[in-house]
Amino acid sequence: MVLIAVIMLYPFWVMIGTSLKSEAQFLSGGGFSWLSWKNLTATIPVGQEVLSSTIVCTASILIILAVGLPAGFAFAKLRFRASTVVFLVIVSAMMVPLQAILMPEFVNVTKLGLTGGYLGAIVVYAALGTPFSVFLFATYFRGVPDELIEAGIVDGLGYFGALWRLVVPIAIPAIATVTVLQFIQIWDDLLVGLLFIQNTSERPITVGLAVLAAGRTTSIPELMAGSLVSALPAMVVYLVFQRYLVKGLTMGIDR
Amino acid sequence: MADIDFDGVTKVYGDGPPAVDRLSLHIDDGEFMVLVGPSGCGKTTALRMLAGLEEISSGTLRIGGAVVNNTLPKDRDVAMVFQNYALYPHMSVAQNMGFALKIRGESKREIARKVEDAARILRLTEYLERRPKALSGGQRQRVAMGRAIVRSPQAFLMDEPLSNLDAKLRVEMRSEIARIQRLLSVATVYVTHDQVEAMTMGDRVAVLRDGQLQQVATPQDIYDRPANEFVAGFMGSPPMNLVPCQLRPGRSRVEVVVADQSIELPLGYADTHSLPEAGADVVLGVRPEDVLIADATGANVLKVRVERVEALGSEALVHLAWGEGGASSSRDARSRSFIAKVGPRVTFAPGDVVSVQVSPEHIHFFDAGTGISLRAGGR
Ligand SMILES: Nc1ncnc2c1ncn2[C@@H]1O[C@H](COP(=O)(O)OP(=O)(O)OP(=O)(O)O)[C@@H](O)[C@H]1O
Ligand SMILES: [Mg+2]
Numbered sequence: 114m115v116l117i118a119v120i121m122l123y124p125f126w127v128m129i130g131t132s133l134k135s136e137a138q139f140l141s142g143g144g145f146s147w148l149s150w151k152n153l154t155a156t157i158p159v160g161q162e163v164l165s166s167t168i169v170c171t172a173s174i175l176i177i178l179a180v181g182l183p184a185g186f187a188f189a190k191l192r193f194r195a196s197t198v199v200f201l202v203i204v205s206a207m208m209v210p211l212q213a214i215l216m217p218e219f220v221n222v223t224k225l226g227l228t229g230g231y232l233g234a235i236v237v238y239a240a241l242g243t244p245f246s247v248f249l250f251a252t253y254f255r256g257v258p259d260e261l262i263e264a265g266i267v268d269g270l271g272y273f274g275a276l277w278r279l280v281v282p283i284a285i286p287a288i289a290t291v292t293v294l295q296f297i298q299i300w301d302d303l304l305v306g307l308l309f310i311q312n313t314s315e316r317p318i319t320v321g322l323a324v325l326a327a328g329r330t331t332s333i334p335e336l337m338a339g340s341l342v343s344a345l346p347a348m349v350v351y352l353v354f355q356r357y358l359v360k361g362l363t364m365g366i367d368r
Numbered sequence: 369m370a371d372i373d374f375d376g377v378t379k380v381y382g383d384g385p386p387a388v389d390r391l392s393l394h395i396d397d398g399e400f401m402v403l404v405g406p407s408g409c410g411k412t413t414a415l416r417m418l419a420g421l422e423e424i425s426s427g428t429l430r431i432g433g434a435v436v437n438n439t440l441p442k443d444r445d446v447a448m449v450f451q452n453y454a455l456y457p458h459m460s461v462a463q464n465m466g467f468a469l470k471i472r473g474e475s476k477r478e479i480a481r482k483v484e485d486a487a488r489i490l491r492l493t494e495y496l497e498r499r500p501k502a503l504s505g506g507q508r509q510r511v512a513m514g515r516a517i518v519r520s521p522q523a524f525l526m527d528e529p530l531s532n533l534d535a536k537l538r539v540e541m542r543s544e545i546a547r548i549q550r551l552l553s554v555a556t557v558y559v560t561h562d563q564v565e566a567m568t569m570g571d572r573v574a575v576l577r578d579g580q581l582q583q584v585a586t587p588q589d590i591y592d593r594p595a596n597e598f599v600a601g602f603m604g605s606p607p608m609n610l611v612p613c614q615l616r617p618g619r620s621r622v623e624v625v626v627a628d629q630s631i632e633l634p635l636g637y638a639d640t641h642s643l644p645e646a647g648a649d650v651v652l653g654v655r656p657e658d659v660l661i662a663d664a665t666g667a668n669v670l671k672v673r674v675e676r677v678e679a680l681g682s683e684a685l686v687h688l689a690w691g692e693g694g695a696s697s698s699r700d701a702r703s704r705s706f707i708a709k710v711g712p713r714v715t716f717a718p719g720d721v722v723s724v725q726v727s728p729e730h731i732h733f734f735d736a737g738t739g740i741s742l743r744a745g746g747r
Contacts, residue, residue, distance in 0.1 A: 260454035263421050268468035268515070269442040282458040 125344075132338035139334045149334035156335070157321045158314075159342055166317040167346070169231050169306070170299045173238035174292055177246045180239070181291065182284075185250025186276045190262060200251065206244040211304065219308055233309040234317075238299050246291045253287040254280060289357035296350045301343075318343045370432025370522040371397045372418065372555055377427035379413050379579075387413040389579035390427065395523075398553040400546070402570030402587075404560055406602070410579040411559040415525050418557060419448050431522055442471075447516035449526040453508045455500040455515075462487075462496040465514040486518045489548060506537045513545065517552060524549065524556040530565065542569060563603050567591065575599050597739035600653045600732060606685060608653045609706035612736065617646040624652060624731075627690050627704065631668045634728050641733065641742055650742065653732035659708035660725045661686065661716075669723040674716050675705065684714045688724065 131139060138144035153159060187193070188200045218237055219228075227233035257280060265275040281288070306317040316324075322339045351358075372395040379388040388410040395401045403411045416422040417429060420441035429436050436444055447468070456464050463470075465486060466479040474482075487493045490510045500508055509529060516524050529545070530538045546569045549556050560566055566573050567587045575582040575590065575598075583595040594600035600608040614625040622633045622643065637643075644650065662669060676687040689705040708724065716722055733742040 258452065258454060260450045260452055261456065263419075264448070264450060264454040264456070264515075265467075266421065266441045267419050267446065267448045268519075269471040271440075271442065274471070279456060 125341075128337045128341050128344075131334050132341055134334050136332045136334060139332075149332060149338045152332065152335050153325075153338045153342075157325055157339070159318070159321070159339075161314065162316055162318040162321040163342060163346070165231070165310070165315050166300055166306075166319070169234050169238065169310075169317055170296055172231065172235045173242060173299055174295050176235065176239035177242040177295055178288065178291065180243050181246030181250050182281065182288075183273070183276060184243075184247045185252075185254055186272075186280060188247065188251040189254035189257070190259065191272070200247075203244050204248050207248060211241060215304065215308070222309060228309055229312050230315050231310065234305050237305050237309055238295075238302075241305075242291075242295045242298070246295070249291055250284065250287055253284055257283065286357045289354040293351055293354045293358055297347045300347050300350075369397050369554055371395060371399075372523055372557065373428075373430040373433075374414070374418075375428040375430070377414070377417060377429055378425045379410070379417055379422060380425045386410075386425070386579050388417070391576075391579075391581055393574055393581060393584060395555050395557060397555050400549050400556045400558065400569060400571045402558045402560060402566045402573045403576060404563065404566040404573055404602075405576035405582075407561060409576040411561075411576055412527055413579075414576070415448075415527055415557060415559050418523070419446055419525055420444050445519075445521050446523045446525055447519050447521040449512045449516050449524070449529045451528045451531055453500075453512040453529075453532075455508060455511055457500055460497050460499060461492060461503070461511050461514075464500065464511055465518050468515070468519045482518045483514075486514045489517070489551070490514050505533055506541065509533060509537075509541060510544075513548065517548065520552075521554065524554055524558075526556065527559045528561070529558075530560075531562070545569065563605060566603070573603075575602060577602075593741070593743060594653075594732065595741050597651055597653070597734040597741075600734070600741075604655060606656050606707050606709070608655050608732070609659070610734070611652045611654075611706060613650060613652045615643060615646055615648055615650055622646070626652065626670060629670050629690065631670065631726075633731075637728060643733065643742055644735065649736040651734040651736050651739070653734060654706070654726050654730055656685065656707045656709035658726055658730035659688075659706065660727075661708055661710060662723050662725045669725050671721055672724055674718050674720045674722060676718055677714050677716075679712060679714070682712060684710050684712050686710055686714065686716075688722075 132149055133145055133147070135144070135146040135148040138146055184203075188196055218240075222228055222233040222236065225233075227236060261279060262275045265279045266272075270278065301319065303319040303323055306320045307323065310316055310320065322336075322343050325339050326336060374391045374393040377388060377391045378386050380386045391410075391414060393401075403414060405411055413422060417424050418431075420436070420439060424437050431444060431446065456467065459467065462480075462483050465483045469479045469482060483496070484493070487496055490513060492507065492510055492514060495503060495507060495511075500511065503511065509532075512529065516526075526545075530541050533541060542565060545558075558565075558569060570587060572584055573587050573590050574584045577598050583590060583599050585593070585595075590599060590603055594603065594608070597610060601610055611626060616623045616625050616630070618630075618632055621635055622638055623630045624633060670690065672688040672690045674686060675689050678685040678687070686708045687705060688708060734740065735742060
């Protein structure tokens with residue numbers, strides 16, 4: 114465990130160490146300086162970009178959850194015509210790679226006039242993430258006994274009430290899993306952000322970083338600082354949800 | 369509180385046979401009705417239609433006089449106890465019990481009072497803050513009961529609520545549930561396939577088979593006057609002996625011919641029983657405890673051989689058979705054998721030939737074709 118931890122954490126350690134040096138100190142190998150961080154904030158609007166990423170991420174995930182939870186519930190618990198077929202179609206949508214639909218999607222979103230700000234990216238991320246979340250929630254909800262929901266319904270709940278007050282509270286592990294996986298994916302994604310968010314003032318951090326690396330600076334410590342800013346939130350989200358996540362990924366085993 | 373009325377209620381799943389077939393059954397306000405029958409006979413389906421969890425294919429269902437065919441579960445005001453309890457795992461015992469009241473919008477104070485009252489009745493007071501996971505099976509069962517009784521609903525619906533408990537606890541909860549039901553006097557439909565529960569708990573018992581109601585009556589009536597062969601064979605443990613035989617007019621009385629022996633029925637028997645024509649095939653039914661093993665060689669005894677004796681402590685089951693040993697097929701063997709329930713101290717051994725006697729008032733006759741009881745007045 115310790116060994117694994119060391120191997121996992123070592124790159125971070127190097128990144129932190131490197132970012133806390135000036136260019137000269139980095140080349141000579143010693144010293145400490147905030148210079149790279151200062152330069153970074155001067156070169157690109159880090160705060161603004163992190164905020165953009167956060168907005169896009171949060172909004173996308175909220176949409177994914179808002180659609181995925183009821184849809185997963187419906188597929189798992191309600192009997193309706195052709196539900197299996199529809200479910201398979203949705204699950205197969207999961208297999209379609211991003212690159213394959215990116216251009217048609219771009220055309221669509223452009224036609225809707227959404228390519229300027231956050232909205233286009235949010236729509237695309239939500240559309241990409243929803244099939245997976247529907248699949249995961251449906252699978253998880255199938256493990257929830259029917260009687261639990263029926264007990265709620267006899268106690269006076271409607272289907273949405275049962276979803277919200279009975280199913281969601283016991284689906285925290287599944288929700289955490291979806292949130293973390295989607296957060297990491299969306300936060301780290303460059304392509305969609307690059308294409309769909311064309312206003313420079315609304316650029317997410319990954320795009321900022323790409324711009325940085327594409328010629329604004331050649332300073333390794335400064336790039337490291339930028340990478341840290343970009344990588345850290347995903348780490349934090351992971352650590353916060355980790356407690357639930359483990360349960361989510363092993364669900365079904367200890368039941 | 370209200371009465372419940374099934375009027376020709378039918379449930380068909382897909383294009384299969386009806387799971388519940390034209391069920392007509394009235395449950396009085398405050399009555400404890402037990403639905404019993406073999407697995408797959410439609411008990412759960414009937415209960416779920418009553419709860420509103422299953423659509424009704426045809427017929428009319430009324431609660432308190434109002435037709436509820438299309439009423440949503442939440443507007444029916446019935447409480448259900450599930451076989452696996454279905455407690456809400458993320459809530460404490462108190463929250464579980466108060467949940468329906470909370471949805472209904474009752475005040476916190478009111479909810480707390482009702483939950484405490486119910487907890488006292490169910491002896492759950494000290495567990496109110498626990499999660500269901502930290503309770504024993506019996507305690508969970510009581511929480512499920514509590515969730516139903518705090519609501520003071522129109523009716524209680526229970527689907528095999530005791531089947532997940534061990535034997536000892538089951539006996540305890542059996543009388544506990546009966547006690548609480550009497551205390552609250554709410555119409556109750558209780559589903560079970562355990563005949564002891566059916567016999568001991570209900571005011572009346574409804575026996576189902578393949579979705580069709582066979583008989584509704586008090587437990588004792590069901591036991592003493594089964595409406596047909598199925599009910600006779602289903603209720604009682606061991607079940608009623610059912611022996612194919614023939615009726616034959618004797619010198620002055622009707623004779624019953626069993627294999628190569630016969631017994632006579634008393635004079636006037638034919639007046640109180642709608643017996644078929646002489647020579648007809650019928651099925652004779654007699655409860656194991658009504659089979660007397662006698663030394664008597666007098667009239668009206670059958671000579672039989674002891675096959676096996678099962679001592680059960682307080683009583684013994686004697687397996688008897690007639691005719692030559694070594695019946696050709698097992699089906700044949702079954703129709704040639706029957707069981708007597710006698711006191712525990714048995715003096716005979718397998719192979720002995722004994723006489724058995726059955727007093728005529730304990731004999732049941734069923735039509736060999738339809739299985740319907742031939743008692744005058746039918747059911
Ligand atoms: N959802 C369903 N879809 C199709 N058929 C069903 C469904 N539920 C029940 N059935 C069928 O309806 C019939 C009655 O089932 P039901 O569950 O009411 O029986 P039961 O008397 O409760 O049996 P048990 O004692 O085993 O619980 C069975 O033949 C069953 O296969
Ligand atoms: Mg059942």
